Amino acid sequence: MTLPAFAGGDVVTLPAAPQSLRARALADDVRFILAVFVDLNGKPCAKLVPVSAADELEGGELGFAGFAAGLIGQRPHDADLIAVPDLDSYAPIPFVREGLAIVHCDPYVDGEPWPYAPRVILKRALARLAERGLSAKVGAEVEYFLVDRSEDGTLTAADSKDEGLRSCYDARGVTRMYDHLAAVSDAMNALGWGNYANDHEDAPGQFEQNFRYDEALVTADRVITLRYLIGMLAEQRGMTATFMPKPFSDRAGNGLHFHLSLWNDDDAPVFPSPADERGLGLSEVAYSFVAGMLDHAPGLQLFLAPSVNSYKRRGATTSASGATWSPKHATYGGNDRTHFIRVPDANRIELRAADGSANPYLALAAVVHAGLDGIERAADPGDPCGPGEFRENSAVLPRTLLHAVQSLRDDAVLREAIDEGGHGVGDYFADAKEDEFLGWHNTVTEWELDRYLTAY
16 A cells, blocks of 8 residues: 655555455465364364355454353353454464364453453453563473373373383384374474474373464464364374373373563563573563562462362372472472473573463463562562572462462452453452362262272
8 A cells, every 4th residue: 555745755655454364264275264262261162164254253243152162251141252363363274174274362242352261361461561661472381191091981191102101202102103293293383383392201191392482472372272283183193182280190290381581672582681690690670570470379370270180280299200390389490390480591481380271371461460560569589499499488389279269369469460450350260260179079089989988
């Protein structure tokens, strides 16, 4: 588009308007678009939209019964959630089905972003960060198991030969799963994510596939997309992929580790500092961000480890390999994977407390709010802990989901930050998670029958 010149000025050429969703899909030979959003539990909700209706999708005409979709703050009589697509997230995914594309959406109700929608919650947290001239970039490590489930419910590794006590990085296990791992890697690279490693993790049947870091919202979208891709591609080969934190009682569980960094308006990193006297190479802003995360660590856990099963991973004393890789105290230190926050180098910090049940939007939103609170208070995390060390004043992380619920209820700063606008999102989430815990607690298990049936 060209505008006429002003007197004495040059002709101004504006960039072309972005293509419509329909035009992009037609250019990519896409037949259907998967319009996706997630509920607070991270469940992917979608409608399959034919390209002929892409204009209606882009125009905000695709409605969902929110109460039926899942945990997203709606009652049966509430108005529809309207899925508004973010065109920047659109991507063809022919490796799942020929002619299929995916686009992430923000739920709206009555023309306003829905405050209980996780993607909306993260965008508001990032907007608060932007008010301080900052942005967050994030990398994510997505761990998962490939399993088979027998008719009696027993789980086994999909690779029957994968049974060693020290399976991590096993070249043979990776090779036997080559077709699946290569398919996922090819998919990530086709999407432009930059897959740079695929490895066998600590436990038999467990894997991790990595992609480059990016803006926080982009990475959160990619975690949701990757879980979907891994699950669908595993099913194509007759396997089940699970991100469940602790599917096996005697093996290490699934983490979701986040690598975080802050950047200024000039797209320059603000974490590194050559003048750091504490030895980690971090700036005072970085230390205050870390301090905020440590101060709010117990309340953060409800967003980082939001399932009953999460605390079977966290509470494990060991695994068959000799380690659980799950922190139990709110500590930080250098290149040491036993800490809540690991500092592998001066450019980033690694948050190691999230697990495979975490909703990436909610987890990152909560982390941003906690870190910002530390920055605004110029909080001091104290000196870093040494390898395997924790101090008497290091907060103990919640032992069960119910403890995590209470920790969030006790953290007014974090709860109010998540509740932006006074909608009670934090309280709603805490109440739902308490109900989840009690639902599990009220179920009689085999453990109880074995322990109590003839004990008295």
